[in-house]
Amino acid sequence: MNKNTNNTNKIALIVALTLISAACSHTATSGPTHAWNADNKTSAEYRLDNFACLHSANTNEDDLVVSDARFDDYKRCMLDRGYALRTY
Numbered sequence: 001m002n003k004n005t006n007n008t009n010k011i012a013l014i015v016a017l018t019l020i021s022a023a024c025s026h027t028a029t030s031g032p033t034h035a036w037n038a039d040n041k042t043s044a045e046y047r048l049d050n051f052a053c054l055h056s057a058n059t060n061e062d063d064l065v066v067s068d069a070r071f072d073d074y075k076r077c078m079l080d081r082g083y084a085l086r087t088y
Contacts (some may be wrong), residue, residue, distance in 0.1 A: 022058040046083075053077035 036046065054060055055071035064071050075085065
């Protein structure tokens with residue numbers, strides 16, 4: 001192999017590794033996979049209920065994790081207020 005081909009291969013390898021590294025480090029966020037529904041509630045009532053349940057569970061929407069006790073408290077509160085958790 002000549003020196004030029006060897007340098008070209010090294011550059012190609014560096015570019016490929018850089019692209020792979022960038023692709024692996026990108027975290028795509030998907031849209032919501034669930035929603036709270038209640039046939040007899042308005043959007044305003046939902047917002048008030050959601051806020052009250054988040055407050056009573058001592059959490060916020062960004063910190064809700066299904067396996068966390070705070071999510072269980074939040075979920076129980078929403079269910080008690082007449083909402084159903086629908087997944088899609």
